[in-house]
Amino acid sequence: MRGARRARIVEVEAYLGALDPASHAYRGPTARNATMFGPAGHLYVYFTYGMHWCANAVCGEEGEGTAVLLRALAPLAGIPQMRMARGGIERMTALCSGPAKLCQAFGIDRAFDGVDLTRESRAKPWIGDDGTPPPPKPGRSSRVGISVAVGHEWRWFVPDDPNVSRAR
DNA sequence: CTTTGGATCGTCT
DNA sequence: GACGATCCAAAGG
Numbered sequence: 582m583r584g585a586r587r588a589r590i591v592e593v594e595a596y597l598g599a600l601d602p603a604s605h606a607y608r609g610p611t612a613r614n615a616t617m618f619g620p621a622g623h624l625y626v627y628f629t630y631g632m633h634w635c636a637n638a639v640c641g642e643e644g645e646g647t648a649v650l651l652r653a654l655a656p657l658a659g660i661p662q663m664r665m666a667r668g669g670i671e672r673m674t675a676l677c678s679g680p681a682k683l684c685q686a687f688g689i690d691r692a693f694d695g696v697d698l699t700r701e702s703r704a705k706p707w708i709g710d711d712g713t714p715p716p717p718k719p720g721r722s723s724r725v726g727i728s729v730a731v732g733h734e735w736r737w738f739v740p741d742d743p744n745v746s747r748a749r
Numbered sequence: 750c751t752t753t754g755g756a757t758c759g760t761c762t
Numbered sequence: 763g764a765c766g767a768t769c770c771a772a773a774g775g
Binding site for chain 3: 603604627629632633635650682685724726727
């Protein structure tokens with residue numbers, strides 16, 4: 582949520598710090614993952630595959646390294662801006678249907694690593710509660726794109742939402 | 750529709 | 763020096 586752009590979170594994955602070999606925080610704090618070990622409610626942004634940014638909400642106790650990866654959003658407002666940021670792509674469900682796509686749609690990069698998500702602002706991303714209840718029966722599956730700790734079903738999503746990324 | 754391979758570079762070994 | 767918490771275009775059915 583930034584500027585005129587707003588969207589609803591419809592897919593996330595949990596990464597459990599030192600307990601989770603698939604987490605960036607598994608091997609302890611480094612320059613890159615420092616934000617993960619900070620206070621909850623802040624944004625952890627990382628760069629991957631030489632071209633993509635991905636965003637997490639830090640959610641554990643300070644020093645724990647626990648975070649939730651934002652994997653997909655349902656666009657609500659500022660759609661033309663998202664389209665523009667995504668290179669003029671037309672298909673609505675392609676705007677935010679992936680962790681790197683949603684960052685591109687919202688213009689999220691390293692500059693926003695560490696920002697406080699709990700404070701509403703026009704100049705940076707933030708997360709708020711608009712009163713929409715969570716799905717009564719959330720979808721659940723193993724996490725996408727990882728090669729270790731594959732056994733845990735720590736991906737959660739809104740069933741039947743067209744913006745949810747398709748699993749490999 | 751599905752499958753495949755290329756792009757591209759910061760981070761940690 | 764290897765490899766990613768990915769995406770997309772192109773090619774094949």
